[in-house]
Amino acid sequence: MSHRRFKRILLKLSGEVLMGPGQFGIDPATVDRVAGEIAEAKQAGHELCVVVGGGNIFRGLAGAAKGFDRASADYMGMLATVMNALAVQNALEKIGVDTRVQSAIPMASVCEPYIRRRAERHMEKGRVVIFAAGTGNPFFTTDTAAALRAAEMNCDALFKGTSVDGVYDADPKKVANAKRYETLTFGRVLADELQVMDAAAVALCRENRIPIVVFNIRDHGALASVLSGGGTSTIIQNQQELADAGV
Numbered sequence: 001m002s003h004r005r006f007k008r009i010l011l012k013l014s015g016e017v018l019m020g021p022g023q024f025g026i027d028p029a030t031v032d033r034v035a036g037e038i039a040e041a042k043q044a045g046h047e048l049c050v051v052v053g054g055g056n057i058f059r060g061l062a063g064a065a066k067g068f069d070r071a072s073a074d075y076m077g078m079l080a081t082v083m084n085a086l087a088v089q090n091a092l093e094k095i096g097v098d099t100r101v102q103s104a105i106p107m108a109s110v111c112e113p114y115i116r117r118r119a120e121r122h123m124e125k126g127r128v129v130i131f132a133a134g135t136g137n138p139f140f141t142t143d144t145a146a147a148l149r150a151a152e153m154n155c156d157a158l159f160k161g162t163s164v165d166g167v168y169d170a171d172p173k174k175v176a177n178a179k180r181y182e183t184l185t186f187g188r189v190l191a192d193e194l195q196v197m198d199a200a201a202v203a204l205c206r207e208n209r210i211p212i213v214v215f216n217i218r219d220h221g222a223l224a225s226v227l228s229g230g231g232t233s234t235i236i237q238n239q240q241e242l243a244d245a246g247v
């Protein structure tokens with residue numbers, strides 16, 4: 001199923017994927033490749049904004065498990081996403097893509113604060129807006145931030161670029177014979193507690209009728225293939241919209 005109809009896209013970029021073949025941190029070659037794919041999608045006529053994760057550097061839950069105060073650990077996680085956002089911005093600007101980073105935690109000497117109307121204006125001017133620091137609140141995730149920004153920016157779809165090629169009936173990293181869904185309804189994802197994305201993010205997309213496309217951004221060229229109807233992915237929508245799209 002081609003996703004060309006989705007003109008304005010929120011791309012949720014997994015932090016974990018940005019570490020490339022490494023075990024931690026930012027792999028410049030991977031960031032450059034992903035930036036190239038964003039540029040390609042833009043050239044194909046899509047408007048893009050990006051929310052970056054932070055799992056390659058710090059996750060609040062993992063910090064809390066090691067004894068950090070949960071809220072402080074979450075702030076550390078949000079700061080990690082700012083580093084990733086700057087890396088993605090740098091890679092995009094090197095290849096001539098105009099960008100702005102906006103952070104939900106204001107840090108005036110590093111990037112712009114998040115201002116919705118300003119972000120909208122940047123997008124109208126053809127810039128890629130990279131949203132950093134998640135929602136700015138502890139106890140949330142960058143998936144929820146992605147759903148929130150997708151709603152605020154009137155995006156046609158949320159593309160979750162992660163390290164699995166779709167949503168399965170069980171975690172494919174743990175269950176060898178897990179089966180991938182081609183399409184799913186929001187209701188099914190929530191009822192079956194499929195963990196690919198947190199429930200708050202899924203509920204927000206359901207309420208705002210924003211389809212979610214889950215795909216593996218580790219696969220080279222995956223964004224372009226999925227947009228044009230090739231590649232492997234799962235689309236999550238309301239039942240009616242799946243029917244309208246002929247699925």
Ligand SMILES: Nc1ncnc2c1ncn2[C@@H]1O[C@H](COP(=O)(O)OP(=O)(O)OP(=O)(O)O)[C@@H](O)[C@H]1O
Nearest residue numbers: 014015016053055162167168170171173194195196
């Ligand atoms: N039913 C399922 N289908 C697909 N993936 C699942 C499922 N259940 C759990 N997962 C896991 O969800 C993970 C993707 O989501 P997760 O939020 O952990 O990472 P991310 O958003 O890609 O990274 P980051 O948090 O670093 O930004 C996959 O790596 C996969 O192992």
Ligand SMILES: O=c1ccn([C@@H]2O[C@H](COP(=O)(O)O)[C@@H](O)[C@H]2O)c(=O)[nH]1
Nearest residue numbers: 053054060074077078134135140141142
């Ligand atoms: O709104 C938010 C978003 C993120 N966090 C913290 O940041 C890390 C990294 O984000 P991922 O979604 O895991 O990539 C997350 O583990 C949280 O600790 C947050 O507190 N609020």
